[in-house]
Amino acid sequence: MLEPKIAKALDKLSSKTAIKNTVYIVSIIIFFALILLPPILGIIIKWGSIEDVLNQPKLMSEAFNAIAASFAVAFFVSFIDVVAGVPMAWMITRGKSKWLSVLDTLSDIPFIVPTATLGYSLLLFWSEAGGLSSLFGASFVSPGWLLVILLHFTFSFPVVVRVMVGALLDYELEYEQAARTLGAAPLTADRTVTFPILKHSLIASFTLAFARSLSETGATMMVAGVFVHGPIFIKNHIGEAGTLVFVSAILIALSSIVFVTIRLLGPRLKMPVRKVWPVTERKLSSSTIASSRNGITLLVFFVIVLVPSLFVAVPAFEAIFTGVLPEALGRVGVWGDYWQSISLSYFVGIVVTLLNVVIGLPMAIIIARRKIGNGPSAVLDVLVNIPIIVPSVALGASLAIFWENFAFMPDVLLLIFAHLSITYPYFVRSMSAAVERIGMELEEAGRTLGAKPLGVFRTIIFPLTKYSMLSGAIMMFTRSVSETGATLVVSNLVTAPVLLVNWVENGVPTSTLGLGCGFLILFSFTILLVLRLVVKGRGSY
């Protein structure tokens, strides 16, 4: 009976204020020392080197063009994401068909498939000979800005769907029903009541899609052709400290401005709820229009999101029957590097996930329960989001500059630190939201019944938040495995997505590339399946 004894001893320790405070303080120190400050300090240390760029007007203008391209793509794609994602979320939550649960799962596929794989899949579907182009006899969509937009739409669309499905499931349907009983047609009720109430979620989904688009590097490199946006520009200038600092600083500053503006102005945004067009809106609420909307939504989802995401399965299947599979399994030729890169990706993913759970959990509790007072806790709440809004390649560049001052730092540790920074907010956000949803009175009930603080966590908070913790952990893990931008700039180590980008650039045969992507998709599906089995029910994570 050693375990209960240890648990009892730890419970007892947790009621000591000094111990509790030490845990909180350590988690705050780790956050500042490992997550928040290194990228900022990285830029500050090499600030002087930006003169190299300022003296080269051509380079500067190229940098500005790349940054402008990044923001233009992110704005446009996020807008389209919301327009297409909201009807999809609506259909998933409001529809009555049992197939909607399948649709809900399918909508997550681009989310969970590593983006580098997604990039190659889209390239095959839209551009290469085996895909749509075979119908037209020429490249249907050549690598370039249009393919970049299609790619960014594909991987950020599920972000909007996920956020909006959650919001619609939490929404009190009675507001909409009240509007209907007062005489509002369905469209009027949605426009004047439901969407204004869900304004925060709409803004949040836009913001997340925007951040996701701004950060993406690996897949974009595969489909960009001559198109250059911020992250690609940074990748092209690795080794030039001045250029890295210049572009990273501008990307970080601009994205911070955009997100602060959205945060400040978003809540004040007024939707036109007073003006009503009863006759027109009633016509637009007809079942024919609703069916057409659902049809278009499904068409967009299948043709632009799902099929292109999974198109890589075609060469992967071909590979199985052409002898590539035995080569792959026998580690022949390039496959030796492949399995090594896969091992590295999953090793880093697991380490990063475990570390983040340990250091992120106390932070989630500090934020959710305002443990260090209202003001400071709210400030921490804002600060933990910063790594989400900073493009990962910029984050990686500044981290690399900071950590290169520590000569003893092995590459793999640098990689882990970079992934730690990028994935930390995902876990802290989902856990703090989950803890906040648990009424304080449940904790108080536990305490009044004699449970120590750690006992309350073990017996009340953990059982009620374990699904959020699990889904947060899986999100971190998949994000880490997919990460390309920061990985490229912080170290010379080759993770799976970096290897796939290299393969595309080096013209590795389609069947080999397809199978390489296929394995990654297979692993991702397994993870998704486990997630679905553990967290039953649609939209619940």
Place this chain on the structure above:
Amino acid sequence: MPDVRLVNVTKRYGKIVAVDGVNVHIYDKEYFSLLGPSGCGKTTLLRLIAGLVQPDEGEVYIGDRLVNDVPPEDRDIGFVFQTFALFPHMNSWDNVTYGPRVKGFDMKKAETIGHEVLDMVRLHERLDAYPNELSGGMMQRIAVARALAAGSKLLLLDEPLGQLDAKVRNELRYEIRRMTKDLELTAIHVTHDQAEAMAISDRIAVIKKGKILQVGTPKELYMTPKSVFIAHFIGESNFLEGYVSNLSRTGAIIELRGGIKVQARVPKNIEKGDRAVLAIRPETFVIEKGMKRIKNSILGIVERITFEGTNIRYEIRLRNEDSVVVVRPSLVEEWLKVGEKVTLSFSHENTHVFAYPEAGLREELTVE
């Protein structure tokens, strides 16, 4: 004019039958309550009338119009939700004028209606306030004003007072009734509070497990309950188990446990020798000190006394070990003491005799 008729209406959720073959006619300008314990299906019934849920079987008529396939916005109703469902992003004025606006009234007419209903609920001074700036009572009044402003003659209220303090609840229930009567509306009010239903309704339907057990005026339900459950749920009753030992035109003799024989009203659908339940209201007992030989009486001992303000409540253990509750005006009579021997008597006119429930008395009286 909006009378409401439900014909054989059934609604199922999976295996659960929420509303089970309900037939009821609610008259024009009537204040009608759907009364029953939690989970009995009364809210589902109201939502069926509003069109917020669709029946699996049966027909719903508003006036002469079959409305089964009519969406809520075209049923011309006003609905007050238990949670009020005031739109949080709109102030009181925008909430109240929402109905006239979405129905396409011109702005001038919408504003006139808005002012009228805000006057009616006496909240004109709070028209700029958002829901989170209002008290529970104010939110409730704005919710009623919003439903009235839609201009419908049929007002549906789903436990509209459920979230309010007892004092505010008592005041507002009369206010709602007054407004509906002034405006000559048909009102259907869902509640689990029998005192509330009795106080404000013209008629009440008592519902249990999706079925309407009895419809009647508050007085009818109280004076002539048709089942043990109604006698229990409307007001308060003592239930004593026994047999019908004799039956005549003028009355019945019920033999209670321990061989105690008492006179009671002639029961319906019950014969000599049948197992029966005798129901007696606590306030109909006459209680006297000491052991007395009085017609239709039972001896007992005072076990517990509770002072309730207006009334005093005695729990009496009868000589056959059954217990009954007796309620007497606290300021009129001399109080008894615990342990005191008493004689309880009652008129057979104040009794009700029911056949013993098939499921057992305890199950029949369950309100959950």
